Amino acid sequence: MEHPYVPRDLQLPGYVPVSLSQSTILTVYGLSSLLVVSLVWFLSGRSRNISKLDRLLMCWWAFTGLTHIILEGYFAFSPEFYKDKTGFYLAEVCKLLLVLNVLDNY
Numbered sequence: 001m002e003h004p005y006v007p008r009d010l011q012l013p014g015y016v017p018v019s020l021s022q023s024t025i026l027t028v029y030g031l032s033s034l035l036v037v038s039l040v041w042f043l044s045g046r047s048r049n050i051s052k053l054d055r056l057l058m059c060w061w062a063f064t065g066l067t068h069i070i071l072e073g074y075f076a077f078s079p080e081f082y083k084d085k086t087g088f089y090l091a092e093v094c095k096l097l098l099v100l101n102v103l104d105n106y
Contacts, residue, residue: 002081004099014083018099020092028089037063071097 002008003015035099040062074080074090082098084091 012082014080016083016085018092018095019087020089020096022096025089025093025096031094033063033067036066 003010003012003017005012015051016021037059040059041070044050044058050058060095071093076096078091078094081091
């Protein structure tokens with residue numbers, strides 16, 4: 001099966017195309033992010049001496065930190081994600097991000 005990555009002649013034996021739609025991936029990511037940010041906002045609001053700016057910054061750091069640790073961590077420690085046939089969410093995200101990155105560079 002031909003892959004969408006550059007260089008085109010790169011051999012990726014066992015390549016499996018993205019099986020989840022972009023909208024599914026973005027919906028799961030958005031809802032998960034909203035849950036994390038809401039949880040941090042709620043828990044930080046229990047302390048009366050934390051300003052709104054500090055609470056917003058806590059939400060931002062939780063969002064970006066978890067995004068980078070989870071997504072980039074999976075990418076770094078699962079170098080054969082492109083062979084995944086199970087539809088595992090993180091493998092699908094990595095496949096989609098690489099495809100979008102390749103399309104963006106054309």
